[in-house]
Amino acid sequence: MAFSHMPVLLAETLEALAVKAGGFYVDGTAGGGGHAEAILRASEPDGRLLALDRDEAAVRRVRERLQAWGERVQVVHGRFSEIAEWVSRFGPGPADGVLFDLGMSSFQVDDPARGFSFQSDGPLDMRMDLSAPRTAAQWLNEEPESEMARVLKEWGEEPAAKRIARAVVARRAERPFGRTSELAELVTAVKGGRRGRRIHPATQTFQAVRMAVNGEMEQIALGLEAALRAVRPGGRVAAISFHSVEDRLVKRTLGAHVPRWESLQEGGQRRHGRLPSVRWVRKKPWVAGPQECAANPRARSAKLRAVEVETNAA
Ligand SMILES: C[S@@+](CC[C@H](N)C(=O)[O-])C[C@H]1O[C@@H](n2cnc3c(N)ncnc32)[C@H](O)[C@@H]1O
Structure with missing residues (x-):
């Protein structure tokens, strides 16, 4: 730790x-x-x-x-x-x-195995309670695009919510999500890199997905x-x-x-x-x-x- x-x-x-x-x-x-x-x-x-x-x-x-x-x-x-x-x-x-x-x-955030962090690679889990039914990977691989966009916008206050949700749905059709680095890279690609941003481009997406997974x-x-x-x-x-x-x-x-x-x-x-x-x-x-x-x-x-x-x- x-x-x-x-x-x-x-x-x-x-x-x-x-x-x-x-x-x-x-x-x-x-x-x-x-x-x-x-x-x-x-x-x-x-x-x-x-x-x-x-x-x-x-x-x-x-x-x-x-x-x-x-x-x-x-x-x-x-x-x-x-x-x-x-x-x-x-x-x-x-x-x-x-x-x-x-x-x-x-x-939780410092343990890569819990999947909360875009800073270190780990399984896309994000469940606070490991007996809860759905991991972040399952949520990303199953959630309808419109609901995903809503969650990213409302709970992550992510301005690129729609574009990110569309990219997630396109990417999961080829290969399902499994790792935190896959999500962090996809969001960074959609938003065009860090470009002088104070926070990591995937911060708001990770926040929103975590909030959805844990209700x-x-x-x-x-x-x-x-x-x-x-x-x-x-x-x-x-x-x-x-x-x-x-x-x-x-x-x-x-x-x-x-x-x-x-x-x-x-x-x-x-x-x-x-x-x-x-x-x-x-x-x-x-x-x-x-x-x-x-x-x-x-x-x-x-x-x-x-x-x-x-x-x-x-
Ligand atoms: C910011 S930490 C609390 C730190 C704590 N006050 C301390 O001094 O160490 C938040 C904790 O709340 C727990 N938590 C989040 N949502 C919860 C819920 N709905 N019911 C019970 N615990 C929850 C998380 O698992 C996490 O361990």
Whole structure:
């Protein structure tokens, strides 16, 4: 492993979740266990943590890392869309805070065998959960061209989405995709090389394919809703996103729970907004300062948003 995963916006996350002694917290994206360990420390001596990850390798790694914390911590293999069920199964009651640190971990991206990276050749896999049915290669070899173009455009914000989808379909008719380098080379050829670009030409395509293979947009929307149901009134839900598509979804999903009041002609007010109702902990997201960005390039695009649940009444 080239380097270990550095948790982003660590102090800000503890502030956003208002971590305190005796609290019960859920880390929906355990990853390398960095945020999880910080939550355990900040909630000493008796705070509890339920950590989950859909990647079994992450679950094993975090179990080992946190074993010294004994009964204060439970690490499970699961998807964060099922957070409410996990909390009712393992929690002492509703949670005081739930964290999502979205996207993939450095452990995943640095391991060529997982197929997340265009930087090193490997099988085109990209599944976070290896028991999931479809790999990136299968997705590229089977998906209809129009749906592929939509995914590349909407989730990768790839301006050349249509041309790339067309080229993928033409190429797979001759020889199915199997390796990350094949996809990276095809996208580079379609877009005409790097030509002074700051990022690799295949960055957005890889992001979009990964999001499709893992059903990430659906997971985020379901996970945030589930988390709002799993916390007590006064509890917090915090999410760290790494690109604008993720951030917009976080903002929209949580923001739909912020009540808006309409003044009625006949007097009084009508409430709009989903339940449970929440308030933003901060209007603007937390972002990393220059020091953190210099030490950890991943932090440059990170945005942390958090809400506090006001009432759970349905
Ligand atoms: C950015 S990493 C988290 C890093 C972690 N906060 C740390 O400090 O090491 C994201 C993790 O979330 C996991 N993940 C992504 N989507 C998930 C989902 N729907 N349910 C559970 N885990 C998920 C990934 O497998 C990955 O390990």
